[in-house]
Amino acid sequence: MSSENKDFGKNKAFLIDMTKCTGCRGCQVACKQWNQLDAEKTKFFTGEGYQNPPLMSEYTFTRIKFRDYEKNGQNEFAFYKEMCMHCNEPACASVCPVGAFVKTKEGPVTYDAKRCIGCRFCMVACPFGVPKYEWSKAFPLVRKCTGCYSRVKEGKKPACATTCVSAITYGPREEMIKEAEKRIAARPEKYLKKLYGAEEAGGTSVIYLTALPFDELGFKHVTKRPLPSYTWQALRLVPGIFLTVGSSLSLLSWFTHRKERIAKEEEMRKSGSAPKEG
Amino acid sequence: MTAAKITQVVVDEVKGYHNFVKFLIFLVGAAALASAIRFIFGLGVTTNLNDTFPWGLWISFDVVTAVPLAAGAFTLGAIVHCFHIKKLEPLVRPAIVTGFLGYSLVCVGLLLDLGQPQRGWHTMVYWNPHSPMFEVSMCIMAYTTVLFLEFLSPVCEKFGYHVPLRLLRTIEMPLVVLAASISTLHQSSLGTFFLIAVDKLHPLWYNPLLPLLFWVSAMCAGMSIITVEATMSHKYMGQPDEGELLETLAKILPCVLSFYLALRLFSLFALSEGALWDRPGLTALFVLEIVALVVPVLMLAQKKVRENGRQRATAAWLVIFGVVVNRFNVSMFGMEAPGTSYYPSFLESVVTIGIIAAHILFFVLIAKYFPIFEHHPETVDYSLPDHFHKTDNNHGHVGNEA
Numbered sequence: 001m002s003s004e005n006k007d008f009g010k011n012k013a014f015l016i017d018m019t020k021c022t023g024c025r026g027c028q029v030a031c032k033q034w035n036q037l038d039a040e041k042t043k044f045f046t047g048e049g050y051q052n053p054p055l056m057s058e059y060t061f062t063r064i065k066f067r068d069y070e071k072n073g074q075n076e077f078a079f080y081k082e083m084c085m086h087c088n089e090p091a092c093a094s095v096c097p098v099g100a101f102v103k104t105k106e107g108p109v110t111y112d113a114k115r116c117i118g119c120r121f122c123m124v125a126c127p128f129g130v131p132k133y134e135w136s137k138a139f140p141l142v143r144k145c146t147g148c149y150s151r152v153k154e155g156k157k158p159a160c161a162t163t164c165v166s167a168i169t170y171g172p173r174e175e176m177i178k179e180a181e182k183r184i185a186a187r188p189e190k191y192l193k194k195l196y197g198a199e200e201a202g203g204t205s206v207i208y209l210t211a212l213p214f215d216e217l218g219f220k221h222v223t224k225r226p227l228p229s230y231t232w233q234a235l236r237l238v239p240g241i242f243l244t245v246g247s248s249l250s251l252l253s254w255f256t257h258r259k260e261r262i263a264k265e266e267e268m269r270k271s272g273s274a275p276k277e278g
Numbered sequence: 279m280t281a282a283k284i285t286q287v288v289v290d291e292v293k294g295y296h297n298f299v300k301f302l303i304f305l306v307g308a309a310a311l312a313s314a315i316r317f318i319f320g321l322g323v324t325t326n327l328n329d330t331f332p333w334g335l336w337i338s339f340d341v342v343t344a345v346p347l348a349a350g351a352f353t354l355g356a357i358v359h360c361f362h363i364k365k366l367e368p369l370v371r372p373a374i375v376t377g378f379l380g381y382s383l384v385c386v387g388l389l390l391d392l393g394q395p396q397r398g399w400h401t402m403v404y405w406n407p408h409s410p411m412f413e414v415s416m417c418i419m420a421y422t423t424v425l426f427l428e429f430l431s432p433v434c435e436k437f438g439y440h441v442p443l444r445l446l447r448t449i450e451m452p453l454v455v456l457a458a459s460i461s462t463l464h465q466s467s468l469g470t471f472f473l474i475a476v477d478k479l480h481p482l483w484y485n486p487l488l489p490l491l492f493w494v495s496a497m498c499a500g501m502s503i504i505t506v507e508a509t510m511s512h513k514y515m516g517q518p519d520e521g522e523l524l525e526t527l528a529k530i531l532p533c534v535l536s537f538y539l540a541l542r543l544f545s546l547f548a549l550s551e552g553a554l555w556d557r558p559g560l561t562a563l564f565v566l567e568i569v570a571l572v573v574p575v576l577m578l579a580q581k582k583v584r585e586n587g588r589q590r591a592t593a594a595w596l597v598i599f600g601v602v603v604n605r606f607n608v609s610m611f612g613m614e615a616p617g618t619s620y621y622p623s624f625l626e627s628v629v630t631i632g633i634i635a636a637h638i639l640f641f642v643l644i645a646k647y648f649p650i651f652e653h654h655p656e657t658v659d660y661s662l663p664d665h666f667h668k669t670d671n672n673h674g675h676v677g678n679e680a
């Protein structure tokens with residue numbers, strides 16, 4: 001698990017300013033190219049609006065969600081770039097029985113396809129609905145955004161952040177949060193006064209700035225507590241419970257069987273060595 | 279004997295089976311075909327699962343529900359051997375057979391559901407103690423082994439292998455204790471699975487005591503299954519009538535069940551967060567689950583119900599139903615986000631029905647060929663192993679020279 005990583009402020013993080021997004025979907029294209037993901041055959045308006053493809057999938061690790069709304073009597077668009085949040089304490093990594101997910105010290109949460117047994121617990125656990133499954137295959141694996149770990153390791157920015165002309169900033173998490181707060185302070189009329197990702201799921205490496213309330217854009221409502229702690233509060237008791245149940249039952253049976261054992265030994269002593277009589 | 283002859287003997291034997299048994303064989307065959315389809319065409323085609331609903335019937339029934347239904351073995355083992363309520367001893371064997379079958383089929387179900395079943399062994403190599411799934415899979419492997427060892431007793435008796443039998447007797451108590459501890463862990467950890475689904479599982483079911491609740495209700499389910507099983511095998515298979523013993527069990531059951539209900543309501547009203555009654559469908563399922571467990575408590579509290587074989591079995595059926603509904607509520611209905619729905623596909627259902635059929639089928643066959651009901655405690659020494667040579671007194675001299 002993420003034991004090697006404790007100082008999340010130094011992790012690389014995305015600051016995504018949705019008010020600066022133009023909906024060009026360059027990031028979607030860059031992601032497909034860098035990760036060599038197949039195209040999907042889609043139709044317009046199969047999803048909730050203009051977005052295409054309609055959902056993230058095994059072929060689509062990120063996508064721009066479109067939302068129309070009315071501002072001063074005019075139709076406007078607001079956007080939401082959906083992707084893996086690279087949580088500080090990822091639920092996916094904590095539940096994976098084989099530890100296929102790792103929170104790297106650089107920040108991205110990576111996935112080791114060679115370990116995965118395909119149980120889909122990560123999909124159940126991820127509060128943002130990120131890991132996707134290769135449903136079409138007989139022996140499917142999980143797919144998700146890896147934060148372009150191979151690029152980040154080499155000191156480069158992720159593909160989407162490199163492509164994006166305006167909305168995505170990439171850098172140490174604490175600096176990204178400071179930058180976001182600066183922008184809100186500078187133009188309070190423009191921004192919602194909250195950051196999505198600062199505290200969600202215990203903090204993530206993707207921080208969003210928006211104009212509209214989060215739920216209207218399709219952001220999920222997520223607890224502020226790191227998710228692994230919810231299971232760990234029960235799981236940490238496991239060795240204790242095992243020993244307690246085991247020893248108390250052993251003790252109990254020793255007592256309950258004692259009378260009988262004594263009686264038997266008594267009998268044996270009386271009749272001499274029993275087995276030879278048979 | 280040539281192969282042809284053996285086949286002939288087997289065919290003749292099968293021909294002699296009751297039609298119900300033949301029907302079971304048919305269902306199991308159908309499930310085998312459906313699983314073949316899963317491995318050729320993939321999970322997407324075979325099931326109704328998708329990225330928003332990644333766990334379906336195979337997890338909800340074949341794992342999350344089947345495990346508590348197979349809890350009779352450890353519960354009864356502990357009652358009989360540790361609490362030393364010895365007269366229930368004749369029920370232990372059928373319970374162990376049920377448990378062993380149940381767990382083997384859980385493994386089958388899991389392997390079908392995994393994307394990469396050939397890598398199942400990875401859990402043993404790449405440990406992640408933070409994962410409840412890791413813990414459950416280790417426990418299930420360990421426990422299936424324990425049950426297998428316990429199950430070997432009737433097999434050895436059947437073939438008259440005295441040496442292994444004596445060895446098995448020696449490790450019997452440690453096995454019983456081990457079985458109870460391992461079961462406690464994984465029965466509860468199945469509840470821990472859903473603790474991570476904080477904003478997904480509906481508050482009617484989500485609360486931090488879920489693991490404890492799973493454990494207690496598993497014991498209730500286990501005892502009820504034993505009751506039902508003994509009643510049915512007496513009625514339909516001409517096995518000895520265990521009525522008197524079931525009466526004793528029927529006294530223990532309502533106590534554990536009331537404890538469960540008290541805990542359930544406490545955790546619901548004191549520990550749950552969020553709106554409880556916002557979705558009428560879920561409220562109905564919740565009421566169904568609770569009623570199915572309250573009624574048997576009220577029934578079994580009366581002496582005349584406990585003494586009446588039929589009513590007692592009815593109460594036990596209700597408990598089983600209640601626990602099954604509970605497990606489906608937690609793992610399926612409660613997990614569906616508003617506006618989404620999942621229902622199992624035809625092939626998914628065929629597989630699950632086949633797994634249930636396989637369970638009954640193997641139980642009937644084992645009961646037919648192995649001494650699981652003709653086991654009389656008076657003739658066997660079940661005290662803690664004392665001196666090695668003493669255990670075989672009632673079995674003649676065969677094992678003595680070993």
Ligand code: SF4
Binds near residue numbers: 085091127144
């Ligand atoms: S968003 Fe989901 S997949 Fe990404 S790191 Fe967090 S828990 Fe894992």
Ligand code: SF4
Binds near residue numbers: 097100122
């Ligand atoms: S599907 Fe793979 S990556 Fe996800 S939890 Fe299971 S083993 Fe881990």
